[in-house]
Amino acid sequence: xxxxxxxxxxxxxxxxxxxxxxxxxxxxxxxxxxxGEFVAIMGSSGSGKSTFLNILGxxxxxxxxxxxxxxxxxxxxxxxxxxDIRNQKIGFIxxxxxxxxxxxxxxxxxxxxxYDRTGRFSNLESHAKKALEQVDLGDRIHHKTNxxxxxxQQRVAIARAxxxxxxxxxxxxxxxxxxSRTSIDIADLFVRxxxxxxxxVMITHEPEIAQFxxxxxxxxxxxxxxxxxxxxxxxxxxxxxxxxxxx
Amino acid sequence: xxxxxxxxxxxxQSIYKNRTRSILTTLGIIIGVAAVIMTIxxxxxxxxxxxxxxxxxxxxxxxxxxxxxxxxxxxIRMGKPIxxxxxxxxxxxxxxxxxxxxxxAIGAHAIGPDxxxxxxxxxxxxxxxxxxSRELIIGNYFTEEDVKTARKVCVIGETIREELFxxxxxxxxxxxxxxxxxxxxxxxxxxxxxxxxQDMDDIIIAPYTTxxxxxxxxxxxYNMIMASALSEDHIIDAEIEATELLxxxxxxxxxxxxxxxxxxxxxxxxITGNITGILTVLLGAIASISLIVGGIGIMNIMLxxxxxxxxxxxxxxAIGARESDxxxxxxxxxxxxxxxxxxxxxxxxxxxxxxxxxxSDFYIPTVAYSxxxxxxxxxxxxxxxxxxxxxxxxxxxxxxxxxxx
Numbered sequence: 001x002x003x004x005x006x007x008x009x010x011x012x013x014x015x016x017x018x019x020x021x022x023x024x025x026x027x028x029x030x031x032x033x034x035x036g037e038f039v040a041i042m043g044s045s046g047s048g049k050s051t052f053l054n055i056l057g058x059x060x061x062x063x064x065x066x067x068x069x070x071x072x073x074x075x076x077x078x079x080x081x082x083x084d085i086r087n088q089k090i091g092f093i094x095x096x097x098x099x100x101x102x103x104x105x106x107x108x109x110x111x112x113x114x115y116d117r118t119g120r121f122s123n124l125e126s127h128a129k130k131a132l133e134q135v136d137l138g139d140r141i142h143h144k145t146n147x148x149x150x151x152x153q154q155r156v157a158i159a160r161a162x163x164x165x166x167x168x169x170x171x172x173x174x175x176x177x178x179x180s181r182t183s184i185d186i187a188d189l190f191v192r193x194x195x196x197x198x199x200x201v202m203i204t205h206e207p208e209i210a211q212f213x214x215x216x217x218x219x220x221x222x223x224x225x226x227x228x229x230x231x232x233x234x235x236x237x238x239x240x241x242x243x244x245x246x247x
Numbered sequence: 248x249x250x251x252x253x254x255x256x257x258x259x260q261s262i263y264k265n266r267t268r269s270i271l272t273t274l275g276i277i278i279g280v281a282a283v284i285m286t287i288x289x290x291x292x293x294x295x296x297x298x299x300x301x302x303x304x305x306x307x308x309x310x311x312x313x314x315x316x317x318x319x320x321x322x323i324r325m326g327k328p329i330x331x332x333x334x335x336x337x338x339x340x341x342x343x344x345x346x347x348x349x350x351x352a353i354g355a356h357a358i359g360p361d362x363x364x365x366x367x368x369x370x371x372x373x374x375x376x377x378x379x380s381r382e383l384i385i386g387n388y389f390t391e392e393d394v395k396t397a398r399k400v401c402v403i404g405e406t407i408r409e410e411l412f413x414x415x416x417x418x419x420x421x422x423x424x425x426x427x428x429x430x431x432x433x434x435x436x437x438x439x440x441x442x443x444x445q446d447m448d449d450i451i452i453a454p455y456t457t458x459x460x461x462x463x464x465x466x467x468x469y470n471m472i473m474a475s476a477l478s479e480d481h482i483i484d485a486e487i488e489a490t491e492l493l494x495x496x497x498x499x500x501x502x503x504x505x506x507x508x509x510x511x512x513x514x515x516x517x518i519t520g521n522i523t524g525i526l527t528v529l530l531g532a533i534a535s536i537s538l539i540v541g542g543i544g545i546m547n548i549m550l551x552x553x554x555x556x557x558x559x560x561x562x563x564x565a566i567g568a569r570e571s572d573x574x575x576x577x578x579x580x581x582x583x584x585x586x587x588x589x590x591x592x593x594x595x596x597x598x599x600x601x602x603x604x605x606x607s608d609f610y611i612p613t614v615a616y617s618x619x620x621x622x623x624x625x626x627x628x629x630x631x632x633x634x635x636x637x638x639x640x641x642x643x644x645x646x647x648x649x650x651x652x
Contacts, residue, residue, distance in 0.1 A: 059565060059645045080569050087567020098562040098649065102264045114253045115568045160566065 005068070006168050006199045007033040007056060012065035013222075014051050025051040027222040028065070035167075038194040039201045040210035040230075043219035049203050050172060052219065056201060057092050057170045058082050070167040087115050091161025093202075095173035097153045099145045105132060105156045106141040112164045121164075131159040135189060151182035158189060162198075169193070171202035175209050180243055187212040188236040208239060254572055258579035265552075272548045272633075273588040276625045279541020280592025283621030284613060285599045286537050290530025292611040294523045296439075300447070301512070301519045306380050307478060308512040309344060309485045311337075311493065312471035314505065326506030327497070328468030333507075336496045337472065343485035344474040348375035349455045352470050353462050357451060358423040359411025366407060368424055368451045370458025371473075378475040386418035386433030389454055397456035402433035404448035427461045429453060439608065482511050534620070541621075542628040545588075549581070549632035553640060560640040561648030573641040574634070581633025585626040592625065593618055 014026040026048040033039055043049045054060040055067060058074060061082075067074040070089050077085060086092070091112075099108045109128040113121045121127050132141050135155040145153055154174060161169050171190070175183035187209050194200050194214075204210050211234040218226040234242075262269045311333070314326035334349050341347065351370040356363055369375075373391045389400045401424075408417050417431045429451075438447035459467070476485035486509050493507055560573055596618070600611040640648055 054646050057565070059649075080571075083564065083567050083569040083572075085567075086565065090567075092565050094562075094565075094649070098558065098565070100264070100559060100562070103260075107260070111563070112566045114257060115563070115566065115572055117250060119249075164567075 004035045005032050006035050006037070006070055007031065007201070008066075008068040009055075009062075010066040012052075012055060012062045012067055014048070014055060014060065015063045024222055026055070026062070029222075029224060031217070031224070031227075033168075033199065033201060035199055036194070036197055037199055037201075038190065038212075038214040040213035040216045041201065041203045041219060042205065042207070042210055042216060043225075045205075047219040048222035049219050051222075053170055053172055053201070053203050056168070057090055058086050059092075083115070084117060087112055087164060088118060089167045091158075091164065091166040091169040093154070093157050093161050093169065093171040093174045095176040097145075097150075097157045097177075099153055099156055099160075101145055104142050104144055105137060105148065105159075108145060108156055109159045109163050112160060116164065128159070128163055131163040132156070134162060134193070135159045149182075150178050151185060154178060154182075154186055155189070158186070158193075162193070167199065169198055169200045171200065171204075173203055173205070175204065175206065180208075181240070183209055184236055184239045184243065187234075187239070191235070208234065208242065212239070250572070251575065254575045255579060258576045258583065261576065262580055262583060268548075268552050269584060272545070272552065272584045272629070273591065275541070275544040275548050276585055276588025276629050277592040277595055279537070279545060279625040279628075280589050280621040281595040281599060282537035282541055283534055283624070284593065284596030284617045285603075285611075286533045287530060287617030287620065288596070288600050288611045288613050289603070290526055290533070291614045291617070292609060294526050294530075295612065296610070297519055297522055297526070301515050306378065307476040307482050307485075308378065308515070309474045309476055309482060309489060310471050310510045311474070311489050312508050312510070313468075314508050329470070329472055329507060330468055333493055333496065334469065334472055336492055337474070337489060340492055341474075341485075341488060343477050343481045343488050345477060346374040346378050346475040348372040348378055348473050349469040350375070350471050350473050351455050351458050351463065351468075353458065355425045355462060356423075357407060357411060359407075359417070360420070361413040361415075362410045364407060364410040364449070366449050366451055368401075368453055368458055368462060370453055370455030370462075372455060374475075375452070375473065378473050381438070382436040383433045384436045385416060386431070389432055394454040394456055397454060397460050399427060399429045399453075399457055399461065400432045401429045401451050401453040402435055403431055403452075404435045404446075404450040405437040406446055406448040407451060408434060424451065424453075425462055429457075439610075476511075482513055486511050534617075538620075538624050541625060545625060545628045546632045549629065550636055553577070553633070553636035556637075557640045557643070557648050557651040560637070561643070561645055561651060564641070564643075564645035564648060570641045574638055577637030577641075578630070578634050581630045581637075582626075584633070585629030588629065589622040589626050593622060596621065 009029055009031045011028045011030060012026060013028055016023040016025055029052060041049050055062050069085065072085060106125065106128050109131050110124045113124045113127060129141060132138055135158050137152060137155050137159065140148065140152060145156065148156065175186050178186065190200055190202065191212055210216055211230060213230060215229050217224055311329060313324055313328050315322045316325050337344065338347050348371045353368050354365065355368050357366050372394050376388045383402065388402060393400050403417060408414060411422055417434060420431055421428050422431060474485065476482045489509055490505060494505065497506055499506065563573055597613050600613050604610055
């Protein structure tokens, strides 16, 4: 199997300046993530994981260091090119879903395709439907976001992240607002998407959710503390069993 | 182009999805536009009416009246009352005043079959009708013969007809004015509200001879003499002529002041000019206030709605919208709402004017520039305050926009 680098960072740092105070949120992170990987990034709050994910998601630019996304040198891109690369190569999932209110699931999922300038997608609706089917919401496509449960809303958000067939799916605490059972469902959905070949990087502070990934990176004070493969990965069944035991 | 179409769709969806906000925004603009149209139009209507009333007073009017001085709140007669002799002098010698009429006025009770009214009876000669240029709709004017023989005939205004005859044809019928029976020979055309707010149709016109003999009890003085100059160019000549003739007739020495007053249409128009000038300033002030109030309303709702939507903008940016996509969307939304608001504002303004007209009989023309001003300003404010906050949001770092609370 041909190994491709989806993410490659070289000494990526991010410094926030607040008056005279400099805050080093991310310091010299070297990281390579290959196609088909499923990475969980962990760390306490303030460890720089969100900042790092924002850089990976091209929402933010590193203060120094180099970042290659799917072979594209991101540092050299201007604002519009960054928007386009977010549109074409990245699917972002947020803790608070960030769906458009009073809008149907279908229309929410169509949104990234509206901003697509490559003309890859001719029939927006059928693409959006397919993405919703992938997250098991094929029967809820015309429901408005406010008519859906939290887990269902997050699935819509995941479908929105999938719809543009991105090289990389980034999840920032996707299960943070959900109960344990729904969190396991979402984690299981990530596993299934990963099995189909999607590269996923997710931030989580829940070890049981991180256990679904293939690789875990632990950040502390803006640097990589540990980076290891996960040996006994959770599955939906095992996680549910654990949940019952603790309860 | 295809991209633009897609953004158009997004903008329209967004307007539809956020109906309440869209309606509130539009409402701000509607009220702004309607307020401007109605205030400007009301001012224009008032200006127009004052102007119409003055020119409606008569043709090339020259008035000669007893000199009055306003002292301590009361009018005091300073000279001799205008007399029949003055009238005869003018009638006999005047070159520039072909039409002359005495005018005597008295308040009286007029009683008809269906009611009564306290009104003003004007006693005039036949010439008055061409001087005042008031038209009849039914019947005839009284004749010179009627004046000479002091017949008890009169023409009445629309208001008198309403009160005394419940709107029925009054010609050929009798009314009593202070117990004296008068035969109605004609009905004057409706003229509406006068420049000073008085009802121009609350009037009875009778021969001055009859009024003097029957209602005044043989008084000889006149309230004034009304004359019509040969043409507009000769109003001044007529005034000078009247002054000279009367000074000579009153034996006034060169250095002494006139013991009578003259007033011409030109002077009235000058006064009108002042009144309308004041009205215009007042109107401008009111219109600017409604513009500012309307503008602030639009500004507020736009600012609030855009701030509320910063997170939405962040989401759109995060999933790959370009800054220009966001700007186009918000610009389209602002334009659509402003245009819709402007349109309904115009409709509301015009309907409002019509309702005021129907309710108060005060004719308000919807002037074109009020539409242009109200619409232009509101649209400008709506677009500016829909666009610039959105631009600020679109220029934000996507993360900051996403985190916006």
